[in-house]
Amino acid sequence: MPDGRPDLPLTYRILHEPRALFGLGILGLMLLAALLAPWLSPHDPLEQDLLLSFLPPSWQQNGDPAFFLGTDNLGRDIASRLIYGTRTALIVALVAGTLAALFGTALGMLAGFYGGKTDMLISRAVDIWMSFPAVLLSIVLVAVIGAGLHAVIIAIVIIDWTRFCRVIRAETMVQKERDYVASAVTIGLTRFRILIQEVLPNLLPLLIVLLTLEMGIAIVVETILSFVGLSVASDTPTWGNLIQEGRQYIHQVPWLLGLPVACVVLSVLGLNALGDGIKEVIDPETRQ
Amino acid sequence: MTSTLIVRDLHLAVRNGRELLPILRGINMHLAEGEIHGLVGESGAGKTMLGRVILDILPPTAVITSGGVDYPSSTSSPSLGRKAGDRRYSHISLIPQDPMTSLNPVKRIGKQMGEILRLAHAGSSRQIRERAERLLREVRIKKPDQVLQQYPHQLSGGMRQRVLIAMAFSTEPRIVIADEPTTALDVSVQRRVLRLIRDLQKDRRTTILFVTHDLGVVAKVCDRVSLMHSGMLLEQGKVADVFRAPSHPYTRSLLEAIPRYDRPQEKLAPVAEDLQTQLIREAHEYDQQRRV
């Protein structure tokens, strides 16, 4: 019930929304891990010692406290590899997510707001694009530009921009009918200014949710692409590579697979929660 | 004259964090069998919350701090053990405000009516459908078999409201709460729907609590009326008495604020800001006194 009292500041509200807080916590941890990897990691992630391979986590029998989460088949410290892996995860999430969002949102807004031929062209392009099998597209892509992190990012952007485009287009079409747009027309603003100044801010709650969702997806996609060898070279520790390696020894050393999967799950959960939480806080319609 | 609904010195508050915000402040009502009682108040007066208390569908943050509601003539006695749902279908029902959002848009009318009917009546599918058709005919819908097959969006606003009225009366309630049932309707449709409600309740001697902000509707349809502001009952009595000789300044002020097409010369006199502030202040003073 609006009672005429001013709202509390935005940061306060975000910090008091439980989901946003959880998400921020996870994201914070990831950032810390990524930035401070050299100092946080107990060992060099690439350092092999075959004598110490397949050590279990330190709290189990035969565990070694020096290798907190154990070692892999080549004696490399899992904990260090996981920490370094956060870097790739974050880079992929942030870069691919943002680029896909930018491209998809721009086209979606144009299609939804201007309608007519613009909409027809963009929608057809999206339909055709989405009918290509994603994995095939990735493989072709890698054949052209070669494997590596840049390939992962480009693959994600090329495939996932359509998700943004369709959803943003639909929401833009809804917002276009709202009275505040009609009101802006009567004030004499140009269509483009209305789109940017009036409609875009109202697309933000949706956009933030989509973006965090996309970031989670990006992390998962990296793990998938590493299965087909399209991700970074197997030496560099990424969660995807760890999963791929761990897959082979699942019966002997289940934690080799389990730990990186847990990292992926936790980061995706965190990102989704962050998106939901922020949307809850900034979306005027859900607040009363 | 049997009473069907008694509200005894009802005080209700809503929990907001650690605070308890008073919403209803000492409401007293005595509704008789067959009475149409108007409940008038502006937004924030508390009439929606009062309706919810009577229907026993309070949000979890609402707390009755004293007083209560009795249903003297009902067979099911309100006791702590029963679930809220039981009370709802046994003797009291609701005609909601917005027919668009109250009906499920993806279910056919027949299915939705069937669900409600099954709560109160046993019977085969065919019997239920016949009952539904009979009810639709009672609310003056011309082709009930067709309507049962349709989806809500295929019906006009007036027809949707009639379906909701049919559903409300289908459980043979003793009390019906009509929450702004005609606010969303055209004025010509409104008149027909009001007549329908009155005709239905006359036959069955149902008590109707008619929640509205439209004093014109109250004047034409209701027997008695209660006016609320800031959770307090300011005036209560027979419609004729209250309209012809209002005792509370708020009532007088409201009557002067309403435009009337038969009195065009009078400039509208909005309810004075001081009066509003004074009423809010009186409400706060009331709260203080109770705490002491």
Place this chain on the structure above:
Amino acid sequence: MISSDGSEIISARRLGVALPNLAVKRRFQPAPIVPIFRDVDLRASKGQCLGIVGESGSGKTTLGRTLVRLLRPTSGTLLFEGCDITGLDEAELRPIRDRMQMIFQEPRAALNPRRRVDDAVSQPLLAYAKAATIREARDQAGELLRQVGLDPSLGKRYPRELSGGQLQRICIARAISIRPSLIVADEIVSGLDMSSQAQVLNLLDDLRQQLGLCLVFISHDLSVVRSICDEVIVLLDGRQVESGPVVRIFTQPRRRYTQSLIQAVPLPEPDGSWLNDAVDETENRNRVKAMNLKGTTALITGSSRGIGRELVRALAKGGVKKIYATARNVSDIEDLAQSYPGLVEVLSLDITDDASVNQAAVQCQDVDLLINNAGVNRMSGLLAADAIDGARMEMETNYFGTLRMCRAFAPVLKNNGGGCIVNLLSILSHVALPLMGSLCASKAAGLRLTEGVRAELDANNTLVMAVMPGAVDTDMSRDFPPPKMPPAEVAHAIIDGIIAGQEEIFPGEMASGLREGLKADPKAIEKELAGYLPG
């Protein structure tokens, strides 16, 4: 109440908007275009308040948006401050947009929820460069908030923190910020509390007087319209049913729909029997044109005897405002003026004479119900000796006379909101009775004439009715064998038809029987009637 200096701000002539109906669109086919409203005529001047009244589906919101060119008219013309803005595109409209503003029904939907109140109010100022900096704009916004009765400190708040009444006043502040000459208010008080409603209405009225605004007020609430509007137009299903000064509309509405709308409004007067009053259940297509007798001024030709005289009686009993009873010789009808003093005015009118007809149109400027009843019957076949002269006479009266009257009075009716034309024909318009073939030919011509006039006057919202009885007991059918209808019965059937808005009526059993027969097998009827040939 208002002082209008006469300069017209907005006017529309036969304005219409048709839009594609996406609800019934079929795949791969363009959506069918349906008219939302059509043939709307209106005008409003500086300082005036024009009300647009209608129920849901009447097209009033679309009309409102068209007036500020949020939509492009698909027919008719729209003039704003003398300029034709009907076909202008966005770029051409932008420079004039600051002169025409709109306030919407839901203030929460019209204000961008992410924008502070003072930024919302000052947005037009910045858009039109009436303020140079944001600080300047916010200051002006503060002043505007004060002007609408709000504390300027509310400028820092966001819409979600304020009540509906406050928000609506903010929208008003925003609308007047750039000093427009026209404001269209679309149901702006419908969602407000009673106390906020009165405040907003008073505010709008005060601003209108202070700033000389031209106000177009759209509402379904007749009481609200009555309180602040000077002129009103009533819409139903996209058609303009009635228009005129607010006082006349409410005290003597010409159309049945307007009357039923007014009666349906519950006034805050305790009255338990109000619900028992007869409810207008008419659903027929011609609801738009159905007349309300109590507001009508009628003119009847040939009122000295027969159906004409009965019509005078019946209309008088029906409570019309005024009747012009006419005949070729005034002496034949003077008794009517005496029987109904103050109600009936008698005139001499010869429908075969151009001058006489034009004179009558000039003299009777307030007519909105024209009954062309005068007619002759020579009772002769087409091959009789004097057939040509007889035919000429019948055509001159029955066809040309009616044509003259329609032409002369169409503009009069249009000025009076469209009105109604009733043409007395006969079931013989549909089939020839050899006894009076000549008459039948002229009645047939009369029927086509009626249909043609109906089409041409549809845009004026004129009800054009063809009355086709069987044999009526009057001088015209004196040689006709019984059974014959009493003329009073025909008169009442005509009045019922006017009230119901019907375009064709067949009073009496003979007429309705013949009509059924003609629908089934016209040739059989023709042959049967041929048996009546004398000799």
